[in-house]
Amino acid sequence: MELTLTLNGKKMSRLIEPGVLLLDFLRGEGCCSVKRGCETSNCGLCTVFLDDVPVLSCSILAARVQGRRVTTLEGLRQEAEELATFIAAQGAEQCGFCNPGFMMNAIALLREKEEPTVEEIRAYLAGNLCRCSGYEGQLRGILAFIEWRKKKRGGAQ
Amino acid sequence: MIGIRDYKRAATLEEAYQLNQKRGNRLLGGMLWLKLSRNSVQTAIDIGGLGLDKIEETNEGLRLGAMVTLRQIELDEKLQTYGGGAFREAVGRIVGVQFRNLATLGGSIYGRFGFSDVLTLFLALDAEVCLYKRGRVPLRDYAALPYDRDIITHLLLPKAAPLAVAYRSARLTKTDFPLLTCACAVKSDALQIAVGARPGKALLLSGLEKYAGRRLDEEEIEEIAHHAATTVPTGSNTRGSAAYRTHLVQVLCARALRDCFRKEDGCGADADS
Ligand SMILES: Cc1cc2nc3c(=O)[nH]c(=O)nc-3n(C[C@H](O)[C@H](O)[C@H](O)COP(=O)(O)OP(=O)(O)OC[C@H]3O[C@@H](n4cnc5c(N)ncnc54)[C@H](O)[C@@H]3O)c2cc1C
Ligand code: FES
Ligand code: FES
Numbered sequence: 321m322e323l324t325l326t327l328n329g330k331k332m333s334r335l336i337e338p339g340v341l342l343l344d345f346l347r348g349e350g351c352c353s354v355k356r357g358c359e360t361s362n363c364g365l366c367t368v369f370l371d372d373v374p375v376l377s378c379s380i381l382a383a384r385v386q387g388r389r390v391t392t393l394e395g396l397r398q399e400a401e402e403l404a405t406f407i408a409a410q411g412a413e414q415c416g417f418c419n420p421g422f423m424m425n426a427i428a429l430l431r432e433k434e435e436p437t438v439e440e441i442r443a444y445l446a447g448n449l450c451r452c453s454g455y456e457g458q459l460r461g462i463l464a465f466i467e468w469r470k471k472k473r474g475g476a477q
Numbered sequence: 478m479i480g481i482r483d484y485k486r487a488a489t490l491e492e493a494y495q496l497n498q499k500r501g502n503r504l505l506g507g508m509l510w511l512k513l514s515r516n517s518v519q520t521a522i523d524i525g526g527l528g529l530d531k532i533e534e535t536n537e538g539l540r541l542g543a544m545v546t547l548r549q550i551e552l553d554e555k556l557q558t559y560g561g562g563a564f565r566e567a568v569g570r571i572v573g574v575q576f577r578n579l580a581t582l583g584g585s586i587y588g589r590f591g592f593s594d595v596l597t598l599f600l601a602l603d604a605e606v607c608l609y610k611r612g613r614v615p616l617r618d619y620a621a622l623p624y625d626r627d628i629i630t631h632l633l634l635p636k637a638a639p640l641a642v643a644y645r646s647a648r649l650t651k652t653d654f655p656l657l658t659c660a661c662a663v664k665s666d667a668l669q670i671a672v673g674a675r676p677g678k679a680l681l682l683s684g685l686e687k688y689a690g691r692r693l694d695e696e697e698i699e700e701i702a703h704h705a706a707t708t709v710p711t712g713s714n715t716r717g718s719a720a721y722r723t724h725l726v727q728v729l730c731a732r733a734l735r736d737c738f739r740k741e742d743g744c745g746a747d748a749d750s
Contacts (some may be wrong), residue, residue, distance in 0.1 A: 321484065338521070339481030359478065361509045367575050374575045379509050383484040384523060425575060446652050447573010 325385050327351075328395030336382050342368070345382035346392055353393035353420040357449075364448035367421040368392050374428040393420045399427055406465040412457030418450040426462055435466055479512045483520040487527065490609050490628060496522045497626050504628060506584025507546065509576065529583070529630060532556065538636040540607075543583025543629045547571055547595070550582065559634065560602065563642040563660065567598040572652050583629045589620050589678055592654045596620065597673035598644055599632060600681055601660035607631040617681055639664045643736035645729040646674070649716060656717045659729035663737045666690050670701070670733070672726055675711045682708065693738060702731035 324333045327349060336345060343366045346354045357365030359378050366378040369391040393400055400423050413419055422445065429436060429444040436444065441462055442455075450458070487493035496502050501519030503511060511518070529542035532553050539559055541550070547568040550556060556564045571577055571594060585595040586606060599616055606619040609628040616632070639662040646655040658673040667689045673679025682705055688697060711722035 338484035339479075339518075360513060361576055362572060364573055364575055370578075373578050375578050376509075376575045379507070379512055379576075379579055381481065381484060381505075381508065381521065383486075384505075384525065386486070425573075428574070443569065444574055446570075447575050 321383060323382055323386055325387065326389045328391055338381075338383055340382045342377040342380045342382045342385060342390070346377060346390070351392040351394050355417060355420060357417070357421075362447075362449065363418070363421070364425060365418055365421040367424040367448070369424065369428065372428075372431070374425050393423055396424075396427060403427065403430070403462075403465050406468065407458060407461035409464070410457040410461040412453055412461050414452035418448060418452075422448045422450065422458065426458075430462075430466070430469075435470065438463070479515055480517045481521045482518070484523065485520050486523045486525070490524070490527060490630065493522050493524050493527070494609055494626075494628055496520060497628060504583075504587075506544070506581035506587070507579035508584075509580050510584060510588055510590075524628070536636075537633060539634040541582055541632045541634070543581060543586075543631060545582045547577040547580045547582070547585070548574065550595075551577060559638045560598075560642040563598060563644040566644040567594045567646075567658075567660065570594070570646065570648060570652055570655075582632060586616070586619070586632060587624075587629055589624075591676045591678050592658075592674045593679065594644075594646060594655060594658050594673070597658040597671045597679040598642075598660045599634075600671040600673075600679050601662045601669045602634055602639065602642065603662070603664075603669060605633040607633060620678060620680075637664070639669075641737040643733040645733045645736070647725050647729060654716065657722050657725040657729055659726070659733050661730070661733040661737050664690075668693075668701075670705065670730060672705060672709045672730070675709060675722060675726075676714045676716070677710065677712060680709070684708070693734065698731055698734045698738075701734060702727045705730040 321336060321338050322333055323336045343354055343356060354368060354377055355365040357363035361376055361379045366376050367374050368377045370385060371389050425445055425448050441459060485496060497504055502522060503518045504522045525544055529544040531542050532545055532555055533540045551565050551568050585593060589596060604616040605613045606616050607613050607630050609630050611627050641663045644660045646658045648655050655674040660671045662669045668685045670682040671679050706723050706727035709726050711719040713719045
């Protein structure tokens with residue numbers, strides 16, 4: 321069947337198998353940031369945006385995104401790079417495998433809410449599992465990023 | 478991994494219904510459970526284009542489409558007005574935001590899962606299930622029906638919102654399946670308590686008539702919680718023993734009832750299980 325979508329800002333049409341998962345479709349298109357982790361809808365590694373809303377690409381058929389916008393980390397370069405600097409500065413990553421899914425969901429949160437509380441951050445990111453880090457470094461990184469962004473937007477008073 | 482041979486985006490409910498009568502075919506909700514529970518599907522039937530993704534106020538009550546996601550339920554203001562923090566509390570611990578952006582109300586109710594937070598809350602709220610062919614069925618009856626090939630189009634919540642609603646669950650870790658769930662709804666003429674994840678399917682407590690329509694004091698709350706613990710059947714699984722669950726029935730019922738009466742005073746705190 322034919323699938324038409326906008327992937328990372330580019331409109332495209334492809335012939336796909338009806339049963340292909342969005343995860344496999346995206347990796348086939350070279351979006352290697354999208355990782356296959358648990359594949360049981362538990363880990364958040366495969367997070368992408370569907371019309372700006374974070375979803376698990378391992379759990380949705382590519383056929384269902386007909387006519388819609390899909391964004392992966394590859395499509396969020398600057399936004400992702402800024403946040404990544406703060407995460408790295410906290411030594412929050414070890415193997416880094418969880419990072420793309422984590423970044424996607426953290427960006428979704430930071431777009432929804434300017435200044436989330438610690439509790440809100442924890443709740444929003446509860447579906448992103450990391451087997452190495454213990455989450456505290458990532459939390460510190462996000463909080464530091466929020467502070468930096470606030471200063472930047474407020475004209476660095 | 479699930480193998481899906483064909484995919485069809487239904488143009489009408491009738492088309493979806495006809496396709497769904499074939500044994501190998503399956504309706505798609507969010508597909509999260511389906512993906513884990515079946516190896517192969519002939520035709521996956523998508524009802525995502527039929528406008529079933531809305532939460533609306535109607536003459537008969539609040540109407541939630543089957544394709545409404547758990548995340549919508551968590552955030553919708555009409556539902557927060559209707560049930561206070563209970564909706565958020567009931568669905569907000571289910572896996573993660575990305576999961577809840579996909580998982581649907583229709584799939585959750587059709588599944589009638591033993592562990593279901595969703596079933597527990599909607600039972601206590603006296604919801605009705607709207608089925609494409611069969612029409613309206615009280616959720617308490619639907620929960621006992623065998624799985625069939627009809628389509629859930631909506632869930633309907635009674636027009637008169639309860640005076641107070643509270644939801645409590647116990648989990649081994651924050652986003653795990655619940656070990657026990659409990660929802661209470663205080664109405665002007667009834668008190669409804671549902672207990673789920675026993676680990677069996679959620680059920681409504683009987684024998685509460687004498688507590689209906691009035692404030693309950695601490696002694697009565699303890700009495701009801703004790704009644705729940707002695708009448709709700711529990712069982713054991715890898716998450717907990719029957720004895721532990723029975724203990725939790727008593728604790729969560731009492732806490733949820735206290736939440737309700739605190740809320741009636743306008744100073745209710747959200748549950749922290
Ligand atoms: C890893 C995991 C963890 C979970 N944890 C919890 C939890 O802690 N608490 C909780 O309450 N739930 C939990 N769930 C269940 C989840 O919340 C959903 O209830 C479940 O995924 C079903 O919803 P769905 O939209 O994914 O349905 P699907 O998987 O798409 O469908 C499930 C079944 O319902 C049928 N169906 C779908 N829509 C309709 C309809 N409109 N009419 C008739 N039949 C229909 C499908 O054909 C299928 O047979 C969990 C599920 C998973 C996979
Ligand atoms: S691979 Fe999608 S949630 Fe784990
Ligand atoms: S850094 Fe290894 S899984 Fe998160």
